Amino acid sequence: MRRRMTGSDYACQYRAVDSPVHRLSAGWKMLISAALSIWILVVREPQPLLLATAACFLYYFFARLTLADLWRDIRFFLFQFIILLSLYLYKLGYPEGVWPGVRTSIQIVLFFIPGIVFLRTTQVSSMMKGLRGFVPYRILFLLFTSLRFVPFFAREMQEIFMAQKLRGARLSPQDIRRPVFWRDIFSCIIIPLLVRALKTADEAALSAEARGMGAHPRRTYYDVQELEKILASKEKTIQPTGK
Incomplete structure (x- = not known):
């Protein structure tokens, strides 16, 4: 915590x-x-x-x-x-x-x-x-889901980087400064990351379809902050009862 x-x-x-x-x-x-x-x-x-x-x-x-x-x-x-x-x-x-x-x-x-x-x-x-009042929610879902995958792909890149270094790829800071080794970056980092991105996009599409994405013209939103405000206002309205 x-x-x-x-x-x-x-x-x-x-x-x-x-x-x-x-x-x-x-x-x-x-x-x-x-x-x-x-x-x-x-x-x-x-x-x-x-x-x-x-x-x-x-x-x-x-x-x-x-x-x-x-x-x-x-x-x-x-x-x-x-x-x-x-x-x-x-x-x-x-x-x-x-x-x-x-x-x-x-x-x-x-x-x-x-x-x-x-x-x-x-x-x-x-x-x-x-x-949601300006952009269709399907486009919003596509846009913001892509944004939320940024931390995921940052973690994936780090894991791929460490795995490829263990396999002997020339990815040290000294090697990266030399253009002759840039092909290792492309073949060892970029291509695996693209493959992972395509697989993740396919899994996200299947998950959204399984949850009924697009089945209705409008959708609801779970807002944690709004829920906390509602609960706080209800607690204030509850008056203590005497014995």
Whole structure:
């Protein structure tokens, strides 16, 4: 229980704590995430990028997420940082390629942080409830179920990575920096992950069909927070009886 309150086990996993970001509706969180992501995409100079970085991390920690959560969420981006920086240095040379490579890598990481906060602080039922008046629920189910699989595939990637390293694949940080070994990343990580994704999608489709997905034009939503509010209001209305 203590581990649940101090951190989460996998990247982008919903964290059940009380924070101002958790209390926002799904629509507001999507609006904030979109605004931050657009801001990150348009900045080019160091000072605006620094401000965007500060805003993203402030938003992240305002949701009562920890440094351990942040490390789990962004550690996979270290590979793209190394690859992008190497490509820019190869194309533009040193030192001309340093800033474009660093800037692009940072922008990619920051672009995903608002979405990660959205996943960390929003339940699927709340997401679908907030948008059911605008988007058909079948599309919402497809979209948000895909989002909720992000922690699952992060865990799968970690397990595949460890298994392939035990089998002798060249996946150490020193090897990843060398383009000659990038084919090992594709054959040992990307292809098994794609196979697992296709299998998971098929299993999710069968599960949804078995539960009657699409049998009715409308569906209900189980909202834990709304249920807690109803129970709390009922407890307040119950008056103690004297003997």
